[in-house]
Amino acid sequence: xxxxxxxxxxxxxxxxxxxxxxxxxxxxxxxxxxxxxxxxxxxxxxxxxxxxxxxxxxxxxxxxxxxxxxxxxxxxxxxxxxxxxxxxxxxxxxxxxxxxxxxxxxxxxxxxxxxxxxxxxxxxxxxxxxxxxxxxxxxxxxxxxxxxxxxxxxxxxxxxxxxxxxxxxxxxxxxxx
Ligand code: NI
Numbered sequence: 001x002x003x004x005x006x007x008x009x010x011x012x013x014x015x016x017x018x019x020x021x022x023x024x025x026x027x028x029x030x031x032x033x034x035x036x037x038x039x040x041x042x043x044x045x046x047x048x049x050x051x052x053x054x055x056x057x058x059x060x061x062x063x064x065x066x067x068x069x070x071x072x073x074x075x076x077x078x079x080x081x082x083x084x085x086x087x088x089x090x091x092x093x094x095x096x097x098x099x100x101x102x103x104x105x106x107x108x109x110x111x112x113x114x115x116x117x118x119x120x121x122x123x124x125x126x127x128x129x130x131x132x133x134x135x136x137x138x139x140x141x142x143x144x145x146x147x148x149x150x151x152x153x154x155x156x157x158x159x160x161x162x163x164x165x166x167x168x169x170x171x172x173x174x175x176x177x
Contacts, residue, residue, distance in 0.1 A: 001034060001035075001038055002034075002035050002038060002039075003035075003038050003039050003042040003043075004035050004036075004038075004039045004053040004054075005053070005054075006039065006043065006048075006052050006053060006101045006102060007051075007052055007053070007054055007102055008102050008103070008104065009100075009102050009103050009151055009153070011102075013051060013054055013056070014051060014052070014102055014146070014149065014151060015149040016051065016056055016149050017147070017148055017149050018049075018050065018051050018056045018057055018058045018059075018146075018147040018148075019056055019057055019058065020057075020058050020083045021057050021058060021059060021082050021083055021121075024082070024121065024123060024124055024125030025123065025124050025125060029059075029082075029123050030123060032050060032055060032057070032059060033059070033061065033080050033123055035053065036048050036050065036053065036059070036061050037061060039053060040061060040063070040101075043101055045101050046062060046063065046064050046076075046139055047060065047061060047062030047063070047139050047142065047143045048060070048061055048062075048101065048143070049143045049144075049146030049147060050147075051146050051147065051149075052101060052102050052146060058082060058083045058084065058147050059080070059081075059082050060080075060081050060084065060140075060143035060144060060146070060147065061078070061079065061080050061081070061143075062076060062078075062079055062081075062139045062140065062143055063076060063077070063078035063079065064076040064135065064136075064139070073135070074134050074135045074136060076135065076136045076139060079128070080122055080123055081118070081120045081121075081122075081128060081140070081143075082120055082121045082122065082123065083120050083121055084118055084119065084120035084140070084144050084147070085118065085119045085120065086116060086117075086118050086140065086141065086144055087116070087117045087118070087119075088113035088115065088116055088117075089113075089115035089116060089117055089131065090113075090114070090115050091113075092113070092114040092115065093111045093112065093113060093114065094111070094112060094113075094114045094138075095109050095110065095111050095112075095157075096109070096110065096112065096135070096138055097109055097110075097168075097169075098110045098138070098142055098152045099165065100142070100151060100152055102146075102151060103151060103152070103153065105164055105165055105166070106153075106162065106163065106164055106165060107162070107163065107164075107165045107168050107169065108152055108153055108156045108161060108162040108163075109156060109157075109158070109161035109162070110138075110142075110152050110155045110156055111155065111157060112137060112138045112141045112142075113137060113141065114133055114134070114137060115131070115132075115133050115137060116131070116132055116133075116136075116137040116140060116141065117129070117130070117131050117132075118130055118132070118140050118144075
């Protein structure tokens with residue numbers, strides 16, 4: 001069990017494409033996922049990708065728990081997703097505010113596909129396939145971008161919609177991805 005250091009924007013390792021996992025059910029993979037889970041929870045994140053802790057593998061986790069202070073926030077079940085493949089359903093895009101544990105203290109308005117089908121595997125190698133919308137769709141697109149070396153500021157259409165969280169949302173506690 002370990003909370004790992006999260007790499008910050010500017011570190012070239014965040015810009016490298018990640019490699020697929022080729023062996024499932026291993027102790028190494030379990031330990032990686034445990035560290036990712038501990039790190040995401042310690043930092044109050046909504047998601048984390050392995051490259052953010054310096055591991056260049058196609059592994060992401062994400063979770064949004066119901067919070068009575070944000071009754072509108074959609075719950076997303078805790079998911080460990082390996083070797084993901086994303087397919088947008090339709091062309092509709094939606095802009096929404098995002099943050100990232102690798103870009104601490106900031107928020108940007110990012111367009112994402114509204115509806116998404118994603119496929120991949122759990123740590124034992126069982127197939128996962130889901131059709132999702134809304135914040136679930138957004139968080140998966142954000143995390144899987146990390147596997148291609150893409151950070152959300154690269155997707156902001158108008159950089160006037162990029163700034164410090166405490167200035168943009170002074171009254172809000174928000175999660176990072
Ligand atoms: Ni992120």
